[in-house]
Amino acid sequence: MNNKNQKSKLFFIYFPYLLFFISGVFYLSWFTSYIFFYQEKAVLFQTTYPFFIEKVSQPGGFLEYLGEFQTAFYYYPLLGAVVVTSELVAVVFVIAAIGRRISGNRTFVLPFLVGGVLFFLQTHYQYRSLNTIGVLVQLFFFYSTVKAFKKKTEWVPVFLFPLNYFLFGSFSYLFLVLYILWQIQKGGKYGYYKITGMLTAGILFFYIGEEFLFFQTVGHLVVFPYETAKTGKQVQVFLPLIFLISVLPLLFKIKLKIIEKIRSKKFPFLQLVPLVLILALTILSVGRIDKKNSHYFYVEKLFYQQKYDEIIAFNSEFPSNNILTNYLNNIALAETGRLDDMFFSFPQSVDGATLFLKWDLVTEVLKRGGYYYYTLGMINEAQRWAYEFMVMHGLTPEGLKMLIKTELINGNYKVAQKYTSILGNTIFYRNQAKEFEILLFNDEAVNKHVELGKKRASKVQQDFFVLSDDPAANLDFIIEADSTNYTALEYKLAWLMLQKDMAQVVKQLPILERCGIRKIPKNVEEAVVAYQQLKVGEMPELERLTVTRETVQRFRQYYQVFQQNSSNREQAKRALSQNFSDTFWFYVFFS
């Protein structure tokens, strides 16, 4: 009977941990796997010694290194979910253990409350792993201090504090506060000496480091590796949580009468608290699923895999108003030669932001803007964007791959080799590095490569100075040098249509014809028909290209409905959107 009770008790103790783990893994891997995709693509962990040394050359760098190491495993989102949830469970477990050490009782509320809030933070796609690792490690240090360092060794944590600061930076302050409060609350013989010793050691090390060792700003040395951006700007949750954790030694000592009463009863009310918290967390977490980003990151994932047809199909089925999503979708359309056929099947930004991104050094625009140039065959410019992104934000898997590809296309094999060796020193990109290695110093292999060969063949043929602030203007230079660059022509026509410039669209028809195009792309044809039917101007002489009768009829039908509802714009829009929302005409009148 006793044995049965014991088992039942153990079940009640550990079941919440198991439930937390299972539900956490399920939630993170099923609903928010985009978090792992985004973060894994944001850093490139290298397994080399120089990479390690570079990281640990400043206080807190080791924690950043650990964070990036963990992030590398997000390559497999399920693995990421398991790792992250395991850490959270470990945090709960360590806090519970600390609570038991300090209060002498099993504690559930605070550990699961902290774990729950950390889980909540984790559901933001920009919340980096180093935050949770930092908290976990400091809690573990504190637990070790409470448990293991006694008598002769009780000064060890004091003397090791500078090392803690050097390895974990600002996260070591968590340990510092925990330790001080614990010493105050414990009231031992040498408590205040230890506090003074730890503070002195920390301040002295900081001073020596700041003055003689570390070329960082004082502010940076104080807060690194903590960064608001790395918490997903959830400061209002993260910092109070850290405060809560840091005062745990005091909280564990508070003995509320009501809790004592509950504890004195046999029925495990307190053990049910975690379940209630997990339930509350589940309800809260549902609202944390970021559908917009989930959609975007799925598109970006397909984009990196060059699954252009899937991108178009996905966006057709689930249209998005996100500019970046439609920017990538337009590249997918251009890569498959359908930009001017399906341009208005998707929401477009009047200022051209869905066609090309304007140069911006600070934001993540740099990360994506180069793909437009890559598609056009402006390989140098695509490389420049990728390179500048590397300089500003560090190496990333896709950024590095872009650098390798552009150098291979340009035949700069020695530089490509250097980048490839870096890619080969990662955990999950070694095979891709080997694929690139085969292409090194082998023009023929590059020429035959499906992607690189095509890009090498379509490289711009005439040199000009790139106008980064005016991406559209570069199209004229390309077309001027090579009128058969259909992708550039498609983009130019799309840009002209965005500007509702029918006359210029029509003016491009002879170039389109020279390009070898046999049928005018759908949206362009709509612009041409409108130009003709509305008698905007003269048509150029064309040898092959003609507009179809169906399009003319569709325009008349469109125009008729429009005229019928001309007194009420909204009514006209509703009447036309069913059949004409993907047309140039609809865009002209209603955008």
Place this chain on the structure above:
Amino acid sequence: MEMRRLAFWVVLLVVFSACKNKPDGTSAKVNKTPKISPDYSQLTLPLNIAPLNFKIEEEGDAYFVEIGNNPETSIRIFSSDGIIKIPERKWTELLAKNVNGEIEYAVFVKKEGSWNQFQSFTNQVSESKVDPYLYYRLLYPGYESWTEISIKQRSLESFKERTVVENNAVSQNCVNCHAFNQQNPDNFMFHMRGSMGGTYFVTDGDLEKFNLKTSEMENGAVYPRWHPSGRYVAFSSNKVVQQFHSMASKKIEVSDLNSTLILFDRDKNEILDIPVNKERKFMDTYPEWSPDGEFLYFCRAAQIGPGYDYRDTRYDLYRVHFDAENCEFAEPELVFDASGKSKSVSFPRVSPDGKSLVFTYHDYGCFPIWHKEADLYRVNLENLQTNKLDLNSNFTDSYHSWSSNGRWMIFSSKRGDGLSARPYISYIDDTGKAHKPFVLPQEDPTFYSHFLKTFNIPEFAKMEVSFTPGELRKAAAKKAVQPEWASN
């Protein structure tokens, strides 16, 4: 179980013996010298250079190298991966014992169980020492952005590298050109751009910030050169633009729209125009003093106008006499007519004995680091004869500086991969001939194959520059000293 244990020990013995074995006298001869990286064969080395670690780029299972001519004193190194790291102390002793002589490298490679001996190669050891320190700026060879830029000090006698300035200490401001007065770190300066911008001078260990732009100046002070007296620093004052090529291999084009020469008088805390271009008909840049301080050399091109073609801007080498006592300049004179040869010159550097000058020679413009065709040429200042130095490659060979004894020249070369500049050192003999250059040795001989940053503005120095991160921050936080503009 016993058999397993026996097998284990046998395997361990085999592995151990494989690791320890070395070639005996029966090695097969290979009729070529081994391919090594970096190429450290047939060089002239300074007596005090750090070990030239290298990697043997020949296929093999084991490698063995014997360095030296005397079996009793030679250095023997075994390697399983071809990486040859020479012990520093033994290397120093070896060089000392072979001054004005040569050291021989015997390379053996074990392949399919038998050793093969490649043809030996040698290095000459010069009694002339190289200045013990090298300073360079490390940055990404990028376009317009930066995050981490640092000025490093590297001991040439060992592998020790120390940070002198790092922009992370000063809110990631951009750290620019640094300059010594004749390899003397007591007179050292560097520019910084950004929120803590200014020109920082180190004088007797103190760091002080100046704002070398007055309201009278159109542009700020850019390329510096110290007058040997330490009183004056000549600068060019340039308006620079950069543009990006869509296709060309050089990717980026950096040009001046205008430029003049100015002089900073440190004693008077004044800036004055160097009166060689009063009518602003020219673009004058890259000042350089003769070691006696009597001549100021500079590069000059015709002032460009609207609609200019950057490929038509070509710089000639000029000089002007300077009376340091009265701070007076004479009329400029042409030293080398590069534009007449449809070429352009930049970075004139006079040797410490004042007998020769080396410049970078390229097709056009004044920013040769992106010019693949850029090479180093020498002008004999006694007869103004010019010759191409034997140290050049098919890639950019540019920014160069002399050692204090004039026997060594360091320069930036992109011969490694065409993108990142590396510092190469070349011996310059009595006749002015440059010997085969060698890349700055690194402890890890594969270092250059994965290091992404570029080595910019390599400069020799006789001693260490010493200021701490704390001192740098304090100097940066202070208000810059503002010199006055002095009318001529």
